[in-house]
Amino acid sequence: MSGPAPADAPPAKAHRRAGWHTATVTDSRPETPTARRIAFEVPTWPGNDAGSHLDVRLTAPDGYQATRSYSIASSGEGTRVLLAVDELPDGEVSPFLVHDLREGDQVEMHGPLGAYFVWTPPPAGEPSRPVQLIAGGSGVVPLFAMARAHAEADDATEFRLLYSARTPQDVFFRAELEQLTAAAPALWLDFVYTRQVPEGWPTGPGRITREVLDAATLPAASDPLVFVCGPTPFVETVAGWLVESGHRPGSVRTERFGGS
Amino acid sequence: MSFITRGFSGRRGDRDPRLPPGQTLVADWPVLSAGPTPHVDTADWEFSIRTENGVHRWSWDELRALGVEDITTDIHCVTHWSKLEMPWRGVPLDKIWKSVQTEHEYVMAHSYGGYTTNLPLEDLLDGKSWVAFEADGEPLDPEHGGPARLLVPHLYFWKSAKWVRGLVTMPDDDPGFWEQNGYHLHGDPWLEERYW
Ligand SMILES: Cc1cc2nc3c(=O)[nH]c(=O)nc-3n(C[C@H](O)[C@H](O)[C@H](O)COP(=O)(O)OP(=O)(O)OC[C@H]3O[C@@H](n4cnc5c(N)ncnc54)[C@H](O)[C@@H]3O)c2cc1C
Numbered sequence A: 001m002s003g004p005a006p007a008d009a010p011p012a013k014a015h016r017r018a019g020w021h022t023a024t025v026t027d028s029r030p031e032t033p034t035a036r037r038i039a040f041e042v043p044t045w046p047g048n049d050a051g052s053h054l055d056v057r058l059t060a061p062d063g064y065q066a067t068r069s070y071s072i073a074s075s076g077e078g079t080r081v082l083l084a085v086d087e088l089p090d091g092e093v094s095p096f097l098v099h100d101l102r103e104g105d106q107v108e109m110h111g112p113l114g115a116y117f118v119w120t121p122p123p124a125g126e127p128s129r130p131v132q133l134i135a136g137g138s139g140v141v142p143l144f145a146m147a148r149a150h151a152e153a154d155d156a157t158e159f160r161l162l163y164s165a166r167t168p169q170d171v172f173f174r175a176e177l178e179q180l181t182a183a184a185p186a187l188w189l190d191f192v193y194t195r196q197v198p199e200g201w202p203t204g205p206g207r208i209t210r211e212v213l214d215a216a217t218l219p220a221a222s223d224p225l226v227f228v229c230g231p232t233p234f235v236e237t238v239a240g241w242l243v244e245s246g247h248r249p250g251s252v253r254t255e256r257f258g259g260s
Numbered sequence B: 001m002s003f004i005t006r007g008f009s010g011r012r013g014d015r016d017p018r019l020p021p022g023q024t025l026v027a028d029w030p031v032l033s034a035g036p037t038p039h040v041d042t043a044d045w046e047f048s049i050r051t052e053n054g055v056h057r058w059s060w061d062e063l064r065a066l067g068v069e070d071i072t073t074d075i076h077c078v079t080h081w082s083k084l085e086m087p088w089r090g091v092p093l094d095k096i097w098k099s100v101q102t103e104h105e106y107v108m109a110h111s112y113g114g115y116t117t118n119l120p121l122e123d124l125l126d127g128k129s130w131v132a133f134e135a136d137g138e139p140l141d142p143e144h145g146g147p148a149r150l151l152v153p154h155l156y157f158w159k160s161a162k163w164v165r166g167l168v169t170m171p172d173d174d175p176g177f178w179e180q181n182g183y184h185l186h187g188d189p190w191l192e193e194r195y196w
Helices: A092-099 A137-151 A174-181 A210-215 A232-244 B060-065 B093-099
Strands: A019-030 A035-041 A055-061 A065-071 A080-086 A106-113 A132-135 A159-165 A187-193 A225-230 A253-258 B048-049 B056-058 B069-076 B079-092 B106-111 B117-122 B132-137 B149-151 B164-170
Touching: A035 A092, A065 A137, A080 A092, A080 A137, A132 A137, A137 A159, A137 A174, A137 A187, A137 A225, A137 A232, A174 B149, A210 A232, A225 A232, A232 A253, A253 B164, B048 B093, B056 B060, B056 B069, B069 B132, B079 B093, B093 B132
Parallel strands: A132 A159, A132 A225, A159 A187, A225 A253, B048 B164
Antiparallel strands: A019 A035, A019 A106, A035 A080, A055 A065, A055 A106, B048 B056, B069 B079, B079 B132, B106 B117, B106 B164, B132 B149
């Protein structure tokens, strides 16, 4: 047994050091019927790579605390941090963030976190590896940050996003995503709807299948870097199929949002 | 620096004293991994320990023959969930380590699929760790690290390497996979050693 690092592990790079921050809500608006987009001003934020996440900590008057991880929908330098939170109806933290948190409120944040499920543009002049993004539900949040960072960097890497949502109304960042598909360099965007399709949609609603996955993603032969994010069963299924279709396991990066 | 969040009361006024700071009790068993789940057949499975003095190897049956134990333990994931009093079965590392000689004080755990995590030897010996192959009375699912994973319950759960295939001793504490990606070198949940 030899002991090198995993073949596709990124080189150890300089981290933006994670720390605790006080974040103030500057804007909060409905994102979908069950989710909310919340913008924070975080004066001490060191910036973050596209795809990284942070921990939100809430404290009750009796000292009770609850902490949950959220992907960051924004990236780059700057002190504005954007989250998009989907409500888990029987959850402890997400219903509070979706329904009760309003402009001017403060929470504690720890981050930025994660140096693996991130995308940064390749240095100028270096060959870029095509990127396939695959999202289930709120799992689109870190992938949206990557797609936007790619467009903002005016980077030539080929980007494609396959996005599974319950219904057309449940799509996060729809306007921004569609703008990105019109921009150059383009994002190629494909949708799967599990419960209700838009009018005139060629197929009925249904979960992603192996065939849809193969047809709507970059082929293994083009050796893309693949980011898959969503609920555990979604990620488990999709990542398994990708490997069966010839993608190298080390090229498939996953982030599971826990639960199901 | 904590301050009260306006309007937040939380679900549980009373915290279970068995929960380390920042942890929440879950009923199910969430999954967190960096990539696709490797599928390893026990017929092909092998466990090895490599030191500066050589390599030791065990097949699936040889390892189990060293002596299986039942363990009931709490587990704590760095993503803030914990499970309490979870039943496990595995072979204590103490039994596996009996034939091993090394001057080294650290190990790197290696997994099928290429993942690694670093541990001080003193966090593995004296009844502190197992190579586990059952949880909740069932063989470990591949998504939870089956056929076998390391079980080091007193550290955050990413140290309990899924799909474990061996340990390599090291003179110094070098970071493994998650540790290179921002997680703490040691990972004690009671000290909240989550990230560096
Ligand atoms: C790296 C990371 C990034 C995330 N990013 C986002 C995001 O951008 N947007 C978003 O809406 N959500 C995100 N999540 C999920 C989020 O952290 C919370 O799990 C979710 O908001 C539910 O929290 P809650 O307190 O409302 O529910 P809880 O009270 O924690 O959950 C109720 C039940 O749901 C299950 N459950 C659901 N998720 C989890 C989990 N992660 N860990 C353990 N149990 C779980 C458990 O069975 C639990 O008992 C992310 C999770 C991770 C790990």
